[in-house]
Amino acid sequence: MNQPKPPTIGRRTVLKAAAAAGVAQVAAPFVISARAAETLKIGMINPFTGVYAAVSNNELIGAKFAVEQMNAKGGILGRKVELLTEDSANDVGTGVQKARKLIDRDKVTFITADVNSAIAQAVAQVTNEKKVLHIVPGGHTDPITGTDCHWNVFRVCNTTAMEANSVAPVLFKKYGKKWYFITPDYAFGHTLEAAAKKDLAKMGGTVVGNALTPLGTTDFSAYLIQARAAKPDVLLVLPQGGDMINCMKQIAQFGINKTIHVAGLQQEEESLIAMPPASRVGTWMFEWYWKQPGVPHVAEFVADIRKRSGGHVPTARTWFGYTALWSFKLVTDKAKTLDAVKLAKALGGLELPPQIKLQPNKVYYAAGDHQLRTSSFVGEAVANPKGDPEDLFHIDTVIPGDKTSPPDTETGCKLTWPA
């Protein structure tokens, strides 16, 4: 019945074979990279696409510069360092996937991730499961080094509580005790508001009102009218990114900053650059700033970064990436091993040297919660800079991390080490 067809090799078969061979050529580098073991690989996962792209790229510039410096000094334990980057696309599932890819396939020794706190926490579960040392450069939510801390996870940037603790006393002393909050209506905003309210209550101030704004709000006028009617001394603007920029633009249009003192907690160079000059007002906290006259090594760092970023100054994000990567080298030099548990024990309590910390106060990873005690730079936004067009912030005080952070016994962190 069924006549077997004689096997023939047609033109299409040849074409297909050629295409398959071509694909194999493209795939070959992946196969080879999976086997290479001479270089020491560090994986960086960040949302390089989406709303956090600008800050992620600055972290990458800092990280790349750190790798360049490390390799010039002989790498880590004599091995050349290679930085592998992966885009988490601001999606937790993708971030987790990329963490598994870096650890399982590329065999990275260290991981640094992520600007988005939710992804940072999810990746922390993976690195914890796989016992890989993990430094979070720029995800701020408290639990990462608080209630959800892990033995292998460390963090460079401040917690939201540290941010609130740095700005609140300054505002209270200088501008008054009646505060009004504009809070983005999601988990991050609520934590930030709660931290600031706690500080205010401790100092004896009052909250005269708050407006919860949905994420992605473009028109803040209704909230601003309410805020003005409440006659506060200080208006705290807590939205971040695009929402903050919109809110600040409208504050300037309404002239609210002429009668009420405008302030916020965290502010970033990237956001100030994106704002029109009239909106750059108020008291804020920077996590690092590039202009620190008299502080050793800062000027050289700024000059070196300018050469690698198309002339732009380093931001706090650049410093996060730089510090996270250097921490890996500092701790391996100290512990002389790649064993994650020993490294994590050595990194707890490690103090950063002046050429890495790039700020006046003592900077160290607390042994109890693995949070870097780094300074807060509190000051005013500058509308029209006189010298450098990117000099958009005037520092009033630099508060050491020990002052802004609660002691590591009170952050809710209980580290459980593997047996």
Next chain:
Amino acid sequence: MTAAVDKAAPVAANRERARSLAMLAAIWGVLALAPFWMPYLGGYTALGTRVLVLGLGAMAVNFLLGFTGVLSFGHAAWFGLGAYGCGLFLKFIAHSTPLSIVAGTLLGGVMGAILGALIVRRRGVYFAMVTIAFGQVFYYIAFQWSSLTGGDDGLRGFQRAPLDLGFTTVDILYNSTAFYYFVLICFAAAAAVMGFILRSPFGRTMLAIRENERRARFLGIPIELHIWIVFTLSCFFMAFAGSLYALVNNFADPLGLHYSQSGNFVIMAVLGGMRKFWGPLLGAAVFVVLQDYVSSLTVNWQFFIGLLFVVVVLFFPRGLLGFFQQRVQS
């Protein structure tokens, strides 16, 4: 039809059956051996697990879209509900992986059944709009209800529990190959149920509705009831996939409920071939693998996925699988 073709019909049918059996064997062979061949092509086991889970989700979307002709743009809602149901069960109720999957599937499926009764009253673009709206309702609930769902930070603090088979326990938390096979078995079970439904008279009725709704109605088929049943089944499959997704990540986040995620499932289904049973799995594989590779090379990876989607829609309207099958047959 000529007489010659009529005579050749049984031969063609036999050949057709042999071909579909060979294809099934090839699909299951490739899937069953994935942990062994993937590392040589630069893959890794977790990638295979993700393809299976998202492929199952896309097949669930296609169950509705490809076989009944109804486009839902909010199916991520049931996917995400499955994930949250599974995660919340593991976190607060009991440390059991199978029960958590049941819990997640029930949560997503039952919610789908209830809201489906309202949604199926609409057709075409209105149906798609209403599904988006309900999907976004769940997205915002997950986003705002921080005390239960963790809000924007996502639901954390649960891990898949080892499987207790009575005589032995299987570690599916640290052993990624074991977890892959666990997901593969779940996937096979769901695919078998789906295939069984499609072969039943009920499945034929679905096709009849897809081909000509008015004619089906004149034949006395209760259209609304049928679409509601299909919608509900699809939601159960979707929630099942969502539960597995929570276990893959040990995490559930609101973005899993977002309409952009629904869009991704539709893209996978269309990319692979939306009238084919296995099309969405191929689409999911292409989507996930492309995302995984290209995003390591360039941050503009979404551009390339979009480009591929445009090319497929313009030149291969039957999807990749439809295109390949046509090639083989001609």
